[in-house]
Amino acid sequence: MDLGPTGAQLLPVLAQLVRMLRQMDTPDGLSAAATAVLARLARDGGQRLTDLARGERASQPGMTQLVGRLERDGLVRRIPDPYDGRGVQVELTDAGRTALALGEARYSAALDVLLDRLAPPDRAAIADALPALTRLAEAAEPVGVRGDR
Amino acid sequence: MDLGPTGAQLLPVLAQLVRMLRQMDTPDGLSAAATAVLARLARDGGQRLTDLARGERASQPGMTQLVGRLERDGLVRRIPDPYDGRGVQVELTDAGRTALALGEARYSAALDVLLDRLAPPDRAAIADALPALTRLAEAAEPVGVRGDR
DNA sequence: TATTGTTATACTCTATAACTATA
DNA sequence: TATAGTTATAGAGTATAACAATA
Numbered sequence: 001m002d003l004g005p006t007g008a009q010l011l012p013v014l015a016q017l018v019r020m021l022r023q024m025d026t027p028d029g030l031s032a033a034a035t036a037v038l039a040r041l042a043r044d045g046g047q048r049l050t051d052l053a054r055g056e057r058a059s060q061p062g063m064t065q066l067v068g069r070l071e072r073d074g075l076v077r078r079i080p081d082p083y084d085g086r087g088v089q090v091e092l093t094d095a096g097r098t099a100l101a102l103g104e105a106r107y108s109a110a111l112d113v114l115l116d117r118l119a120p121p122d123r124a125a126i127a128d129a130l131p132a133l134t135r136l137a138e139a140a141e142p143v144g145v146r147g148d149r
Numbered sequence: 150m151d152l153g154p155t156g157a158q159l160l161p162v163l164a165q166l167v168r169m170l171r172q173m174d175t176p177d178g179l180s181a182a183a184t185a186v187l188a189r190l191a192r193d194g195g196q197r198l199t200d201l202a203r204g205e206r207a208s209q210p211g212m213t214q215l216v217g218r219l220e221r222d223g224l225v226r227r228i229p230d231p232y233d234g235r236g237v238q239v240e241l242t243d244a245g246r247t248a249l250a251l252g253e254a255r256y257s258a259a260l261d262v263l264l265d266r267l268a269p270p271d272r273a274a275i276a277d278a279l280p281a282l283t284r285l286a287e288a289a290e291p292v293g294v295r296g297d298r
Numbered sequence: 299t300a301t302t303g304t305t306a307t308a309c310t311c312t313a314t315a316a317c318t319a320t321a
Numbered sequence: 322t323a324t325a326g327t328t329a330t331a332g333a334g335t336a337t338a339a340c341a342a343t344a
Contacts, residue, residue, distance in 0.1 A: 004264060004267070004269065004271075004272025004273055004275060004276050005264065005272065005275055005276040005279055006257070006260075006261060006264070007256065007257035007258060007259065007260030007261040007263075007264060008253075008257040008260075009276075009279060010257075010260050010264070010275070010279070011253065011256050011257050011260060013279055013282050013283050013286070014166060014170060014260075015184075015185075015188075016282075016283065016286035016287070017163060017166065017282060017285070017286050018167055018170065018181070019185070019286065019289075020285070020286045020289040021163060021167065022206075023206060023289055024289070031310070031311080032167070032311095033310080033311060033312090034310095035164075036164075036168070039164075048325080048326095049325075049326065050324085050325060050326080057172060058311095058312075058313095059312075059313060059314080060325075060326065060327090061312085061313075061314080061315095061326085061327075061328080061329095062311075062312050062313065063326095064326065064327060064328090065310090065311075065312080065327095066310090066311075066312090068327095069310075069311090081325090084320080084321075084324090084325080085319075085320050085321080085325095086319065086320045086321070086324065086325040086326065087320090087324090087325055087326080088325080088326070104157075104160065107156065107160050108155070108156035108157040108159075108160050109156060110156065111155075111156030111159050111160060111163075112155060112156040114156075114285055114288045114289055115153060115154065115155070115156060115159070115285070117288045118153070118281065118284060118285060118288065120153065121281075122153075122280070122281035122284055122285070123153025123154065123281070124153055125277050125278040125280075125281040126153065126154055126159070126278050126281050126282060126285065127153050127154040127158075128274050128277065128278065129274040129275050129277065129278030129282075130154055130158065130159070130162050131271070131274075132267065132270075132271035132272070132274040132275050133162050133165075133166060133275060133278075134162050134165065135267060135271055136166070136169070136263055136264070136267060136271070136275065137162070137165035137166050137168065137169045138165070139263045139266045139267065140169040140172055140173070140263055180333070180334080182333080182334060182335090183333095197302080197303095198302075198303065199301085199302060199303080207334095207335075207336095208335070208336060208337080209302075209303065209304090210303085210304075210305080210306095210335085210336075210337080210338095211334075211335050211336065212303095213303065213304060213305090214304095214333090214334075214335080215333090215334075215335090217304095218333075218334090230302095233301095233302080233343080233344075234302095234342075234343050234344080235301065235302040235303065235342065235343045235344070236301090236302060236303080236343090237302085237303075
């Protein structure tokens, strides 16, 4: 009795989905890395650069540079941490919030177009699998405290 | 009656899956771009650099450079096209084929671990959605001949 | 003149190593 | 000494513009 797919069956599908998303990139849009950071700030609120780096599983210097680009573009701002002279707090600007909303709207609309082309049973199957796919992705998340790179 | 998910519902799930795959990257492995090119060569056989660029929706100079790195690493080789003095044919080497197989095996195994953590109904829901997800990703492919960047 | 590919240049994203400032 | 962050440097990946060689 077959209780589910194997990694070997799932992998090509995921690879194709990644390619699909990549093709939906538009030249004017936010990069994937920028979107991820802005989305995290919108979801969890302003936070220290170190926490951003850990959350995105990026190195601290890498996050310093990414935040630097976002700040240069006016999407986030750095605020000195009043309780810790070493730290900085990173928070969204209004422009950052707007850019994030625009980007998400654009991707959502593009996905809607694709979903519209599917037969209703396909749409239903995808809808039914969304919670499971979310749990699959989450299963990879709490890798625990496995070093900070 | 709900006939399917909206792009706004699907987007965060896809974003999470992309992050999952990114976390599965190992330092020693092939990059996503390299894997995509090797997989295409394995699937469709050797082809001209221009066709590779079009297939991957990359620019011609970008593909020149990517193929250059792959060639430097011994994973592909360039063969002058006997019928067209301007062209080069790119083909997989045995090392490229091996590297591709190893990478895919590693990703598949990592996915198997994650799938194992899911409840059987979740696995079943994902299995049921695989054909639909494949068609969703394919719906984005044949964008037609919309310029070559 | 159009196509194929390369070279030149630049930007994003990412990393490690070395450093400064604060705790 | 440990932590937060930056600077320096390097490499992958990607792009556009300009060019050479061939068709």
